[in-house]
Amino acid sequence: NLTQRLAKVVKTMRGEARLTEANTAEMLREVRLALLEADVALPAVREFIARVKEKAMGEEVIGSLTPGQALVGVVQAELAAIMGADLGPEASQLNFATQPPAIILMAGLQGAGKTTTVGKLAKYLREKKKKVLTVSTDVYRPAAIGQLQTVTAQAGADFFPSQATDKPVAIAQAALDYAKRHFHDVLIIDTAGRLGIDEAMMQEISALHAAVKPIETLFVVDAMLGQDAINTAKAFNDALPLTGVVLTKLDGDSRGGAALSVRHITGKPIKFAGVAEKLDGLEAFDPQRMANRILGMGDILALVEEARKGVDVEAAQDLAHKIKGGGKFDLNDFKAQIGQMKKMGGLSSLMDKLPAQLQQAASGANMDQADKQVRRMEGIINSMTPQERAKPELIKASRKRRIAAGAGVQVQEVNRMLSQFEQMQAMMKKLKGGGMMKMMRGMKG
Ligand code: GDP
Ligand code: MG
Missing domain, CATH: 1.20.120 (Four Helix Bundle (Hemerythrin (Met), subunit A))
Structure with missing residues (x-):
């Protein structure tokens, strides 16, 4: 049919x-x-x-x-x-498979969000009923130690005070010793970070890692860092056996391309996403959502x-107009429509807007046969004069013979094509202002 x-x-x-x-x-x-x-x-x-x-x-x-x-x-x-x-989903979980305390070492540039993330993690772990101790080895910025103390208190975790005059390794070891004696489940070690990658800082954090052997070494990286994320990730990945990544400031308007750069370099799972300054602004990382964000919906x-390029918008609108206004839909329009469909390379947009009935019928169609059929229909229409296309009723026996010869088909096929077209015209009339109109709007994209 x-x-x-x-x-x-x-x-x-x-x-x-x-x-x-x-x-x-x-x-x-x-x-x-x-x-x-x-x-x-x-x-x-x-x-x-x-x-x-x-x-x-x-x-x-x-x-x-x-x-x-x-x-x-x-x-x-x-x-x-x-x-x-x-x-x-386990990839975004923290590893606790060790003799307590499970040590988490935070690595990353200054301003990446390490201290904030320690507070967030402490809160998150407290909610999981873990006994948490935090310590700062950022001896270069006394304010940073105070900052950690504040967020730790907010998180309801314990804070190990450190003297800015001590060495980072000594501070970490003292905190570990304290955590063991007080049966903490988790020790989170905050570290200093420079504005850029620097050899001394890398050596310092490597030494810290060697001294306390953390089960988790998290690379904290600012999603707004953009292209530079790749160099930063490389420096930290080379210096430390990272176990995971925390991508911060995803509440900003960056598309988060840093995530892909960091995965490319480290191959390590992104475990958490920072989505606010507040301590509850920490989420398990969602790969699917991130992919959508990077591509941008x-x-x-x-x-x-x-992909629909090449569609002649004006012609489509013109046609839509004709149908809506009840104008006559002739073979010139049909020819134009076939041309447009071909230009669209794919009819998906049109297809989606077709009545469900049509879509269903299409699903089982034989592609090769349909392909041939369309080429033949097009050939027949091409063999007509513009006048014949505008007024198919002009096409009587002698014209049919001429058209058939021009298209290289039998006269019966011209007849069949014309009656198909008549049915189509009738359908177009029924659809006017309704489904077909929507279909044409779909075409202009
Ligand atoms: P650190 O130098 O690596 O310790 O970085 P901080 O934890 O001090 O954070 C630097 C700044 O970034 C602070 O102003 C934080 O409030 C802010 N920050 C950290 N994480 C996030 C986040 O996920 N979202 C937003 N909006 N700000 C954040
Ligand atoms: Mg800090």
Whole structure:
């Protein structure tokens, strides 16, 4: 029946069945730009694009998707996987599999959010009924020790006071000794950080690590750091056996590209996200959400829109107008419509807006056959004069013979095409102002 035939056309127009270098090149360029805009460092972008390519090539384009949209799906899934979705939910858990106290060492640049995060972790662990002790080895900034004392009190944890005149290793060892004697479950060691990476600071934190052998060494990094995150992550990853990452200041307006850079360099799970200055502003890291944020939902839509490029908006609106106004829908319009459908490369947008009935009919259609059918229909229409297209009723026997000869088909096929068109016209009238109108609006994107 007509519905099925139409559905077949729609299915054929959807374009290519598999992802290839050619039909994804443009979309991959857009993804690359989106990542760079999100401040992902270039080496991480390159690696990611290569991974996506490897995953995507040869993939079947399923259902009503265009190759571009299918690729966006691969990009999202792959980004989420890299963010840690494939590590499982345990990846964001802290490790306590040790003789207490479990020691957590905080590493990162000054201003990254280490001290704040110690307070947040202390609060989080207190809620889990852990006995927590904190200590600051930031002997360069007395105010930093006071800051830790304040947040520790707010968290309801214990604070080990340190003398700014002592050496960081000695302070940490004294705190560990105290924690053991007072049966603390967890000891969190806050450290100093410089504004930039510096050799002395790296040596100091390495020495701290060697002295207390923490079960968790968390690299705290500011999501707003952008491109620089990659160098910072590299320096800390080289100096310390990191066990995880805390990405802070995600409440800011950064897209969080730093997350991808840091994963690229360290391969370590991002365990927590800082989402506020307050102590309750700590969340388990959510890989899927991060992937969406990095890509930017708005940008994904833009990417999909990009895939529909080449659609002649004016012609689509014109056609929509005709239908809405009850204007005559002739074979010129039909020809234009077929041309547009082809230009869209994929009909997904149109497809999505088709009545459910049509979509259903399309799902089982034979692609090859439908493809041939559309080409033949197009051939027939092309063999008509503009006047014939405007007034199909002009097409009588002799014209039919001429058209059939021009298109290289039998006269019966011209007849069939014309009666199909008549049915379509009738359907268009029924749909006017309704489904079809929405469908056309969908086309202009
Ligand atoms: P440190 O030098 O690494 O110890 O960094 P601090 O913990 O002192 O934090 C530096 C600044 O960042 C402070 O003003 C914090 O309040 C702020 N900060 C830390 N984490 C977050 C966060 O997740 N969100 C927001 N908005 N601010 C944060
Ligand atoms: Mg600090």
